[in-house]
Amino acid sequence: MKYTLSALALAASAGAALADTTVNSCNREVTFDTPPKAAISNDVNLTEMMLVLGLADRMVGYTGISGWKTLDEDMRAGVEELPELSAKYPTKEVLLGADADFYFAGWNYGMKVGGEVTPETLAPFGIKVYELTESCIHIGDKPKVSMDDMYNDIANLGKIFQVEDKAAALIDGYKADLADFTASLETVDDPLRVFVYDSGEESPFTAGRYAMPTALIEAAGGKNIMDDFQKSWATVTWEEVVERNPEVVVIVNYGNVTAEEKRAFMMSNPAFANLDAVKNDRFVTLEYVEATPGPRNINAVKKLANGFWGE
Template sequence: MKLSPMTKSGLKSLSLFAAAMAFATPALAFPVTVDNCGTPLTFEAAPERMVVQDINMSEMAFALGLQDRMVGVSGISGWYKTSEEFERKRGDIPEIAPKYPTLENLVAADPDLFFAGWYYGMKPGGDVTPDTLAPHGIKTLILTESCIHLDKARPAASLDLLYGDLLRLGTIFGKEVEAQALVDGWKARMAELAERIGDNRDMKVFLYDSGEDKPFTAGRFAMPTAMIEAAGGRNVTADMETSWGTTSWEAVAAADPQFIILLDYQDGGGADKLRAFLEAHPVMSQTEAVKNARYLPLRYEELTPGPANIEGIERLARAMHPEAF
């Protein structure tokens, strides 16, 4: 079949356009440098063999379609029950350790990147740190929320913890456009939510993670503080100068929370066990939230930095402010 001069000209233009687009592809934008708890981390090329710690960080990677770059996950089956959707996205990616991986676990998987955080797979001075992994050719991308354990000058938690980490992943893997589109969509949902809630933002909220002698909960630097604020409330333990930590039942009861989030680990009784404990507790049973049975169970991945934060905030806002929906 002969092509007309116009068709030939059009094909030539398309070929030139395709060549230009190929030249402009993000894969050719390397090296890239991202902030890593205040230290620059440079990549000469996109990682090819990543291990990801925890369900929340795994969901960040899944959101960008990075499964083909993942050679392992860790810290999931030892603590959580996963959804069918999570397992579908995970596919045949193996779990190298049910809780915290050892240095040997990671070296055996032969990754070039470990995406984890302080007390999300790593402990300061522990067996697995960026310094112990570096001699094995493994770079470490640190979850920003966890940087507070090394840098006490960090700002209070905000949704930028989620947005920034997803954008960093996009930069590292040459998926800036996809990452920005996700973040823009999340911001639009949060803006719509803020408009619904309006100025009704004074509800006192307590997050009960675990613990009986002392409650383990979220402080100023933990993601739930930002989530509670986005949902139209204020965290009664936001004055704790930590991310996650313990306080006293007397302090929580004195704050008289009006609403309680129960971290539902879905094992050992989960949220039902936490609720029963609060209702039998001598001081917590007298708080407004417990007396009025105002609770919402949220899963671990909804309360730690990850894509599930957005739906978690929306669920929390509906439960706290049903009149706005």
């Protein structure tokens, strides 16, 4: 059989389009022969990554938002055509019932180590899982958190869904925006000591070395006082916080206890009276969706910097 050059070019192009796509997901490689058509994302920040890439029409729903958080106007508009399949973490039956072929989640972002929903338990049902990069510390070693964790997830989603150009443009825009902003910040010899207060009164739940706020705080000219804590999001003691004496407290706003209630708890507790942050009433609030990896991280850096140094 004879082939013209144009026919060969078309065949080569078709072959390229059908080539398998492989991405690294924590300690695994995941291969896709076609882009997912029935995807589910868990948690508000992961869902926003899908939406910012224009993938709503490849999704059959989302999970894990309303059980803990509320949607702002932008998020409501983005998911108005999609059902929330589970208010908190989904069960395997929820994912199977939606005929899902892809689950974008993370460890402690929709999956638990040893739980019923994991890449291994979903594989026999044809549901492929991509894991949030920040969360990989829960199942092995990884470098200290950085903005690259978020960029990596956007890039990998771009590969998985074959929207690489859009992902690359987003990442380039985020990097340029952040570089322009941080270039305007004055260089300081001693970064501000910052504590991240997520929740808890008896013992505070906070961000350690591997949680996104550490990278956000550093970009804004501060230093997380718990950046030597070899965890992602975890519990510490108030004694450790007092000993390290933060100059600023970053409150993560979500759940039944409001940011103002968390601030009031710290301001009124005699145990914290000598903290520099309390004496000077220096608190900055980040919404959950800003403090976790996702498209709002660049604006979160700006918000932190303005709280640290003023407009």
